[in-house]
Amino acid sequence: MSARLVVIGGGLAGIAVAVRLAEAGHKPLLIETKKKLGGRATSFIDPRNERELDNCQHVVMGCCTHLLDLFSRIGVLDRIQWHRELFWTKGDGIVDVIRPARLPAPFHMALALGRLSFLGKQDRAAIRRAMWRLIRLSPAGRQRWTGRAFSEFLAEQRQTENAIRCFWTPIIVSACNVALERCECSYAMQVFQEGFLANAWGGAVGLPTVPLWRLYDPAVDFIESRGGDVVDGVSARSLAFDGTRITGVVTPDGLIPCTSVVTAVPFDRLDKLVSDTLRRADARLQALDRFEISPILGVHLWFETPVMSQPHLVVVDAGVQWLFNKGVDEAGRQHLHAVISAADEWMELPEETIVDRVMVDLHRVLPRSRGLRPVEARAVKEKRATFALTPGIDAIRPRSAPGPIGLHGAVPNLYLAGDWCDTGWPATMEGAVRSGYEAAGAVTGQDCGVGDLPPGPLARVLGLKPAGRIA
Template sequence: MTSAVVVGGGIAGISAALRLTERGVRVTLLETRKKLGGRATSFDDQRTGLTLDNCQHVVLRCCTNYADLLRRTQVDQHITWHSRQYWIEAGGRTSILAPGSLPAPFHFAGSILRAPMLSLGESLSLGRACLAILRADRARLEHQNFGAYLERLKQPHRLIDRFWSPVIVSACNMSVGTVSAAAAAHVVQDGFLSSRRASDIGVPAVPLVRLYEHVPRLLEQASPGSRILLGKGVGRIAPGRVTASDGEVFTADIVICAVPVERVASLIEPSVAATDPRFAPLANFTHSPILGVHLLFERPIMEIPHAVLVERPTQWLFRKHDDPRTIHAVVSAADEWMPLTEDEIVARVLGDIHACLPASRDLPVLAGRSVKEKRATWAPRPGIESSRPGPLGPDGPRGIILAGDYTDTGWPATMEGAARSGYAAAAAALSEPASAFLNPAGRSSRLSRLAAAW
């Protein structure tokens, strides 16, 4: 294999291209937009004159393949890590959840017991549920929703509203009542309970688009002749042959399709789509929206780097590093917000901020900018796992190789899932096992492994 065409310059396409060039494959990456990063990127906002992210993206320490990608692309120093989570209730009372001195899976026990937002009974219920989830077999949870599972675990409604809902909605971008219990359990097992540092939150300290600034040079250096063509939309993908929308044809030994799931069907050569069993189930995917709201206040409003707003529709606030007057608010699973105007959105988000940060009430807002991502992530509904395709079809590496956060990585729609899919696609292209390219999951603590097996 000496040449490859990768269609799509999101994290999946970048990851696949990078790993292939590292093995000497000459890669041409075609991206329809004028920039890299796909859904995890930034735009130049005409109104404010700032480079804004389409939405704040965060990563957890358990995302070992995305971390590997950041290292390989020489930008890992741009991620700031936080081990403390701040939860703010209406009125401003703050609970801090952070790993204490106990080993995982008990590392949060102290801060949960001390958290004023939960009663003692709720904290004990939460602990019991966490141990049950740690022991759960995710495959057996795939066909039920997490809300029903929490009911079976006898979780009080107030605890669901105050704790489970913000955690799961932010991580899975679906409500507790609609998300698959397997996807939610994955977040709890790997993201919270596996090790003391698994839940550390990494926040990019630069606009997302800057995380890709070295990629063109690294591809060229690793395999001379490799290139990225931006603004090059693709109209048809066939084995060994990709046709751009402007008619230009690209041929290669390997073709990797790394576009979002909803774009795949319209691009694949119809004769291939009809015979390859991976394509028909893609019609089962639906999407869930996310709303990002950039707010510029007259003066700094939040000393802490980020905060979960307890029982508010606005789930997270992030203080932007370059300007402490700038807050980025995130509303996940934002279906109800999609019909609202920007003024209505900003007013609602400000209502939540004023409720939880009372000092902000008198602070003038200089600018408000909302970004709606209607198809932010594919929806991890019960039963969807069986529709997720692998990288290879019946024609093997010579056919069309799939990459993207929707492929069968076992992860929800995340940057980690996208990086994993790209690495797995590169391995498949070279007829190597995925394990040769994938980073293993972070090691669970001994006690977590024992508790899970118990």
């Protein structure tokens, strides 16, 4: 077997790398342990009922420029359904709708926030005060909050307890998968600045209309039609290192010789692939054991009759943060999907207890569900869903490209990808794709970034600008 460029891992980061490399004529070999691409953002066949189920509902936002670019390249943008409205509820059948007003960003959300029924006058005043601070905070100002928790910023801005519990918490826990007290402040700020304030399209919510793994099938044809290969069911055991360069990828079936390798796997998986000798030779690999993890729980529920009419609900002051309406089948059964982020306390619970707790929230917010039990339920625990976005995390997030000194001093033909790398984004699908594009750019020597969603004219005048990490 002749040596070639190998990409390890078929999640979004690996797909992004392989797509861009194939496009540039590098004919990569992408290997993936599972039988389908997608990594953690994927689907499975439930052996209980033979249904295709997503591990967890994933959301695309208008500000996710690199993810949307990837979907465009492989031809699946038409499998995303967009929603300009966000439906919020605290219970008793009262649903508040946040929709952008016909005002220039960043004021397009101001009227909607003022109409949230579960916020009092003091809450709204506090939120407006913090939002104005975020609007006026430049990228450099945001970086000055690096290493501190977002809860400290909210305390400085004199946020009310109700505003924290009912507004800030649902958004940040869902976006960053950690509690406010554990969340790196600069990234929480980024969620609001780039996701909701800078551009009216940034907060648009896109939901896949197909099981997640069907988003990635066209990527295989894209890569292979350009001379690359995608091989599933192959697990990397280790990286062969001659003291200077990576010479191959060790698998159960033998050695795959390589000219270069891109590892597009989670940090803990990469930690198992590298020898002590390789770790000492590459500064990027020396902090892999310092990352923490944060879990996510997805709960699929089927009801005999429809109990929810909205496409989604942001659930306030509850264990469940999001409810997604997955539709009604031919028998009239409605499929709902509940998502609990930062789900540490749920991980050791049995499925029956999980369903009971979720149903308490559903009975509170969905009046038509009261007195009903799901006819079927399936809890999917992702104990290692994301890295924990804790204060100071950027100190250990490595860049993709090898470099001569410091954290980036590295083996010259080893490239890293994954949402945990130094992408300038939280642990998201967008972050994973950004890392893949950066790795591809490092290999090819070309700029593979596609830019951020530009701020509106007024937002730019007021100081809202994307941090802009992709080179």
